[in-house]
Amino acid sequence: MSPHVCLLVNPASGRRRAAVIAVRLKEALRAAGARVHVYTGRSAADSRRLARLAVSDRPDALVAVGGDGLVHQALQGVVGSGVPLAVVPAGSGNDVARAFGAPKASVPRLAQALLAGRSRPSDVVRLTLADGSRRYYMSVLACGFDARVNERVNNLRFGMGRVGYLYGIVAELRTFDPIDFEIEIDGRTIREPGMLVAVGNTDSYGGGLRVCAGALPDDGRLDVVLMREASRGRFIRHFPRLLNGSHLGLDEVRVEHGATVTIRGAAGVAYADGERMGEPTLVCQVVPKAVEMLDLTS
Secondary structure (H helix, E strand, O other), X not given: OOOEEEEEEOOOHHHHHHHHHHHXXXXXXXXXXXXXXXXXXXXXHHHHHHHHHHHHOOOOEEEEEEOHHHHHHHHHHHOOOOOOEEEEEOOOOOHHHHHOOOOOOOHHHHHHHHHHOOEEEEEEEEEEOOOOOEEEEOOEEEEEHHHHHXXXXXXXXXXXXXXXXXXXXXXXXXXOOOEEEEEEEOOEXXXXXXXXXXXXXXXXXXXXXXXXXXXXXXXXXXXXXXXXXXXXXXXXXXXXXXXXXXXXXXXXXXXXXXOEEEEEOOOOOEEEOOEEEEOOOEEEEEEEEEEEEEOOOO
């Protein structure tokens, strides 16, 4: 029987680059003898619905063509289904794809890798929101300064981009005060003012900011990074160190590990996989080996 592949596409990702890649990938897969169905979401909620619809048809793979937000929606459909997930990066951040080796191959080679079906199991994080509802995320949940910058930038009339993000940092620094976090990690409680806290299954967010440098998506644990209270000047001076993960060596940074992490405090909004998750209290629980991730690097 011909392999069955479902493409979940966000056509607006990467300034419509995702739509172009999806068309070429569909053609390459069909030329190789695969049955291909394409699902195009009009919104985050629509993409989430379509991911579940696609998975109900029991394909050999669900392929997310877009950015981390689309991967997040795809994840809601594949967890617990046994359907492998593949990620073709075509967004602005692509942190999930980076964690699994972002493919740089041509579209025909991507199609061949998809049909080869080589995979590796990955943990995911089950997130319980303040209202009791649950979501899954793959990369990093963050709340505090960086989440507030994200919230501020998302409300700008002009596009995000680097200029918009820098504007958001400067604007947020004018009013930001350290947050009294309460973080419970496998029964151990930390009560400490801080600038931000991140709970990572993989190591980066925001297009390569390695806030949880060293986090592995298959080790059965979560990496918890707390940036303690610091002066605005010192905080902004060290913020760029997130690019290479060297911030983990600072005295102001505390790193912990655990399987269940609860965040409380007046932290405002939290984001996971770049998607808005709402306000604490938030409970993060690792779900070991919950998803098979297809290897597209070969």
